[in-house]
Amino acid sequence: MNEFDRIIIGAGLYGLYAALFCCRLGMRVLVLECEQDAFQRATKINQARVHQGYHYPRSLSTAIRSAKYFERFVQDYGFCINSEFQQIYATSSVFSWTNAAQFRAFCRAAEIPCETLHPDQFFHSNMCDSAFLTKEYTYDAEILKTYFRKELAAYTDNCTLWFGVRPKAIQAVQGQYEVTLPDGTCVSAPFVLNASYAGVNQIISMIGGEQFRIKYELCELILCEVNEKLRDIGITVMDGPFFSIMPYGKTGLHSLTAVTFTPHSVCYDQLPAFACQEQSSDGCCATFLGNCNTCPARPQTAYPYMKNLAKKYLLDAYQFTYHSSIFSMKPILMSSEIDDSRPTVIRVHSSAPTFVSVLSGKINTVYDLDEVLQNG
Amino acid sequence: MDNKEKIFISAVVYVHNYEQEIGSFLTKLITELESRFQNAEIILVDDASSDQSAEKIREVSRSSSSCSITILRMSSFHGLEMSVNAGNDLAIGDMIYEFDSIACDYPFELIFQAYQKMREGYDLVSVSPDKNRRYSSWLFYRLFARLTDIRMDTERFRIVSRRLINRVNDDNVLIPYRKVIYQTSGFQGARITFQPDLKQPQLDSAAGRFRSTLAMDSLILFTEFGYRFSMAMTVSMMLISLLMTVYSVIIYLAAEPVEGWTTTILFLSIAFFGMFGILTVIIRYLQLLINLVFKRKHYHFSSIEKLTK
Numbered sequence: 152m153n154e155f156d157r158i159i160i161g162a163g164l165y166g167l168y169a170a171l172f173c174c175r176l177g178m179r180v181l182v183l184e185c186e187q188d189a190f191q192r193a194t195k196i197n198q199a200r201v202h203q204g205y206h207y208p209r210s211l212s213t214a215i216r217s218a219k220y221f222e223r224f225v226q227d228y229g230f231c232i233n234s235e236f237q238q239i240y241a242t243s244s245v246f247s248w249t250n251a252a253q254f255r256a257f258c259r260a261a262e263i264p265c266e267t268l269h270p271d272q273f274f275h276s277n278m279c280d281s282a283f284l285t286k287e288y289t290y291d292a293e294i295l296k297t298y299f300r301k302e303l304a305a306y307t308d309n310c311t312l313w314f315g316v317r318p319k320a321i322q323a324v325q326g327q328y329e330v331t332l333p334d335g336t337c338v339s340a341p342f343v344l345n346a347s348y349a350g351v352n353q354i355i356s357m358i359g360g361e362q363f364r365i366k367y368e369l370c371e372l373i374l375c376e377v378n379e380k381l382r383d384i385g386i387t388v389m390d391g392p393f394f395s396i397m398p399y400g401k402t403g404l405h406s407l408t409a410v411t412f413t414p415h416s417v418c419y420d421q422l423p424a425f426a427c428q429e430q431s432s433d434g435c436c437a438t439f440l441g442n443c444n445t446c447p448a449r450p451q452t453a454y455p456y457m458k459n460l461a462k463k464y465l466l467d468a469y470q471f472t473y474h475s476s477i478f479s480m481k482p483i484l485m486s487s488e489i490d491d492s493r494p495t496v497i498r499v500h501s502s503a504p505t506f507v508s509v510l511s512g513k514i515n516t517v518y519d520l521d522e523v524l525q526n527g
Numbered sequence: 528m529d530n531k532e533k534i535f536i537s538a539v540v541y542v543h544n545y546e547q548e549i550g551s552f553l554t555k556l557i558t559e560l561e562s563r564f565q566n567a568e569i570i571l572v573d574d575a576s577s578d579q580s581a582e583k584i585r586e587v588s589r590s591s592s593s594c595s596i597t598i599l600r601m602s603s604f605h606g607l608e609m610s611v612n613a614g615n616d617l618a619i620g621d622m623i624y625e626f627d628s629i630a631c632d633y634p635f636e637l638i639f640q641a642y643q644k645m646r647e648g649y650d651l652v653s654v655s656p657d658k659n660r661r662y663s664s665w666l667f668y669r670l671f672a673r674l675t676d677i678r679m680d681t682e683r684f685r686i687v688s689r690r691l692i693n694r695v696n697d698d699n700v701l702i703p704y705r706k707v708i709y710q711t712s713g714f715q716g717a718r719i720t721f722q723p724d725l726k727q728p729q730l731d732s733a734a735g736r737f738r739s740t741l742a743m744d745s746l747i748l749f750t751e752f753g754y755r756f757s758m759a760m761t762v763s764m765m766l767i768s769l770l771m772t773v774y775s776v777i778i779y780l781a782a783e784p785v786e787g788w789t790t791t792i793l794f795l796s797i798a799f800f801g802m803f804g805i806l807t808v809i810i811r812y813l814q815l816l817i818n819l820v821f822k823r824k825h826y827h828f829s830s831i832e833k834l835t836k
Contacts, residue, residue: 245613245616245617246616246617246831275693275696276696276697277696277697278696392617392831411597411831411833412595455535455565455566456535456566456568456595456619459535459566459619459620459621460619463619463689
């Protein structure tokens, strides 16, 4: 009884969304996840933005796509969304790739709301030349996970979730993909979805498919406690060596990131090779990524740097203190270096049997999967 | 438990074709900052060096363990002032060291001593050699002091507080000459002097030219020197033209001038009077333009390259 209609690798948002989508179509689905629970890596460890496109002032296509899905995502998953804060985007006076006029023109073109505010309300004078009130929310990964697990649990016959397992080998045999697990178990399906984010190339290498051209960044997200004044405000100084501080879902904490200090180390190889892997305890290596967040070799926090950067801009009235750090690996498409775009890339490696890989850096473009799941 | 200072310190270092010296200077600076401060960053502003300076910096930066090192590369030659301004804009420290030159003719402990001096309650501490200055610099500072009451000196490096930087950024959109702006920012400053070693720092021709231009510009921008001089000249010339007019009328009435003399002189005097009047207006306009230009920030950088951390 190890035959399924779909095998999905990775229980992040993309994986579980696909699983639920397929279950609802009456398919028998198996989800393979190397962690002990869903949403343990990228889905949880990011700024949790529900993008409406503001973040990509140099890539109108990314912006329009995000905006298109924004309302739909908010409608479908409103329960996990924190919309009770003001999201401020600002342009720095110096070193920014985008200025006030350009941002305004961009918002008009992407048809997303932006209201001009006075930058002195938030920043030391002359640090930022514009500030905008935007409509952008953050989601709470924990609540979203509970929802997906509950929904999937309703499909007891159709949906199987296996945690703590990772594929050892994948091969095509007579119209099926056979996935072998470390304990020797063999499962098969005519359709495999590779939704393993940072592990995407590692899985692809098992079938010898064409890998994504990506670079890997080991990223730190800092969680902060904030004072009353900052509680209902999110601030992003955009497009350049700047920072963001904004509510982290509904946790009551704020996430703090900085473009130059969030990535701790970078790898430009096709498969992620990092010096710290030698000291990891979960067998992390170039062909299998462990969990950076629970790794004993995780880097020292860059909080002092991020704090100083943020304080240089923010008025003293906005106070925050360190709570904790969480780490994860982030793959970035090399083609998006120049325009800072973040497209959702869906690559079909083979059909009948079908092998599909998906790589996306945004939560609300998950709907891009619908087409391939339906027709696959 | 270490005794490192808890403060976040930034160092902005001006680099222009220093491939010979930058390696050893940066190595020493990294060691010094890492041993004294818990959090430090070094921003090397590479002012369009045409030599291997950037390569040298990349090489040395590998030896840093906790210190964050960044190269800010200017897209073309901007000169010392604009480049260090760009570096300051990028710096995030609570205090910022500004190394105008990497000539190291002082004992390295002075770097930390300058910081300790700050701790006594200053917002600006400059480190200067006690003698051995170039004659031209000496002359410039004397003249400047005479015209403005601002005392300055040749400086190797200085350390400034975030408070001072913020104030200066509030007041000025463009900072053409930091030393003057810092001195007049209203904060307490101090100076440490040292006896320089024999070696004199060498400037390459571009940097040398830049300094003499800067000296002339500063005199014109910060002192009323140029404006006052030209105003005095035009006003006195206008007076002379007026006198000439009166004189020619008197001669016409009292004596018998050669035919045509009176008309020629009258025409000339009135024309010159008008000319100088126009000049006065133009000078006023130029002064206004200078003030307007101050409101624009204009430097262009080509890249910011993070090397460590």
